[in-house]
Amino acid sequence: MMSIRDKFRRVHFALTLLQGFLVFVSAAISAVAKLDSATMTSPLWKQLTIYLQNTAWWTPPLCILLVPIVQYSKNYFGQPKLWDCIHFMLNDFRGEAFSEEQASQAFHRVTLFQHKTCCFSIQAWRLYKTGPLAGWLVPVERSGHLTRKCKTRFPATDAGKTAGVAGQTWLKNLCIYMENLPELTASSPDTLVEEYAQKTWSDPTWLKKELAKNGKVLPRSYCGIPIEIKGKPWGVLLFDSAGPCMLGKNRITKGVYGKRAILAKVLEKV
Amino acid sequence: MNWVKLDAERFSDWKEQNINGVVVEVAASPYDIPEAVGGGCVETTPSLFMVEFFYPTQEQTRKVQAAPHIEVLVGLNSHRIYSIQTDLKALGAFSGAKPKPGTRFRVEKEIIQAIDGVSVAQNDRYADRYKLAKLIIASNRDRLFENIPEKVHGGASFSI
Numbered sequence: 001m002m003s004i005r006d007k008f009r010r011v012h013f014a015l016t017l018l019q020g021f022l023v024f025v026s027a028a029i030s031a032v033a034k035l036d037s038a039t040m041t042s043p044l045w046k047q048l049t050i051y052l053q054n055t056a057w058w059t060p061p062l063c064i065l066l067v068p069i070v071q072y073s074k075n076y077f078g079q080p081k082l083w084d085c086i087h088f089m090l091n092d093f094r095g096e097a098f099s100e101e102q103a104s105q106a107f108h109r110v111t112l113f114q115h116k117t118c119c120f121s122i123q124a125w126r127l128y129k130t131g132p133l134a135g136w137l138v139p140v141e142r143s144g145h146l147t148r149k150c151k152t153r154f155p156a157t158d159a160g161k162t163a164g165v166a167g168q169t170w171l172k173n174l175c176i177y178m179e180n181l182p183e184l185t186a187s188s189p190d191t192l193v194e195e196y197a198q199k200t201w202s203d204p205t206w207l208k209k210e211l212a213k214n215g216k217v218l219p220r221s222y223c224g225i226p227i228e229i230k231g232k233p234w235g236v237l238l239f240d241s242a243g244p245c246m247l248g249k250n251r252i253t254k255g256v257y258g259k260r261a262i263l264a265k266v267l268e269k270v
Numbered sequence: 271m272n273w274v275k276l277d278a279e280r281f282s283d284w285k286e287q288n289i290n291g292v293v294v295e296v297a298a299s300p301y302d303i304p305e306a307v308g309g310g311c312v313e314t315t316p317s318l319f320m321v322e323f324f325y326p327t328q329e330q331t332r333k334v335q336a337a338p339h340i341e342v343l344v345g346l347n348s349h350r351i352y353s354i355q356t357d358l359k360a361l362g363a364f365s366g367a368k369p370k371p372g373t374r375f376r377v378e379k380e381i382i383q384a385i386d387g388v389s390v391a392q393n394d395r396y397a398d399r400y401k402l403a404k405l406i407i408a409s410n411r412d413r414l415f416e417n418i419p420e421k422v423h424g425g426a427s428f429s430i
Contacts, residue, residue, distance in 0.1 A: 177297075226300075231301075232347045
């Protein structure tokens with residue numbers, strides 16, 4: 001979702017221009033429809049006027065109909081400025097949570113998961129044996145500029161079926177912190193992978209697939225914070241670090257507590 | 271109304287909990303901890319005493335009659351307590367125009383009992399949130415119940 005939205009931003013401005021163009025064309029054709037082509041001296045303008053008058057019964061309505069469709073597609077991914085604001089806030093949380101030594105953005109991250117009814121990931125449906133409309137936690141924004149092509153999805157169903165630290169944070173609606181998870185590599189023994197899976201409520205098969213990806217490093221500590229809007233759970237803010245323990249979980253909560261109201265207000269508009 | 275700004279970190283202690291066989295540390299959701307708590311008599315009706323919680327996000331609320339003289343506003347979605355309103359006259363907290371001795375303690379006790387009543391009515395599903403509300407009231411009782419005179423000094427009277 002993040003990488004698609006990043007690409008969509010490039011066309012967002014073009015879509016805005018398209019909307020304006022559609023309105024202009026609709027108004028222009030409506031105005032031309034009222035002209036008397038018989039009084040025109042230029043053959044080119046006369047032919048153009050007659051053509052536009054012949055199509056005036058469907059072109060302005062079509063243009064007007066396209067305007068809200070274009071607006072809907074612009075709104076589908078949310079206003080770019082709002083997501084910029086959220087990204088800025090996540091960077092801020094990351095800066096407060098992780099010390100200067102832990103500077104690598106790929107290994108110390110803050111990810112915002114949103115709870116959505118549907119999930120368009122066949123891989124996730126098969127992995128968790130959960131239907132596409134059962135309720136899912138989907139990553140919608142992340143700190144930094146790396147690891148944005150995230151395909152991770154966790155089930156978060158109405159029946160209480162969840163997976164991962166983000167899923168448990170959603171289910172319990174509590175801040176959850178864990179540290180000193182085993183350090184895993186592609187050649188780690190199955191027992192270690194299963195230990196990690198058990199401690200993070202994950203699937204060992206999925207973990208092995210992740211480890212098989214070149215350069216993939218699994219976090220060794222997590223902190224999940226539930227996010228809500230107007231009293232309703234909205235999603236989860238997940239801090240993860242390749243370090244065995246986050247230097248200060250109290251720094252995380254301090255940072256989030258100070259900005260929880262602003263974050264909720266911004267997310268309301270998304 | 272006397273408002274007290276709350277330090278969220280003070281109410282967000284990490285404690286160990288076993289979740290599905292995994293021992294982790296948990297703390298309250300940041301949205302369950304109010305930003306401020308206030309206590310005082312309602313301006314338009316001074317015989318009504320109210321304790322109010324101001325949360326980071328606002329939502330629609332519903333009234334719960336916790337007792338004949340106590341009304342509680344509870345969040346529709348979160349079931350958090352937003353305010354507790356006590357009718358001091360109906361409570362019998364006054365002897366004529368003067369407050370009876372121990373009024374503050376009695377009002378506080380009634381409010382705590384009202385919170386317990388709301389919790390039980392919801393099968394203790396949100397017990398942690400109501401426990402937090404009680405803790406906040408207990409931690410700030412001097413300021414919240416300041417407007418209720420504990421005793422009347424010679425010759426003075428409290429008019430409602």
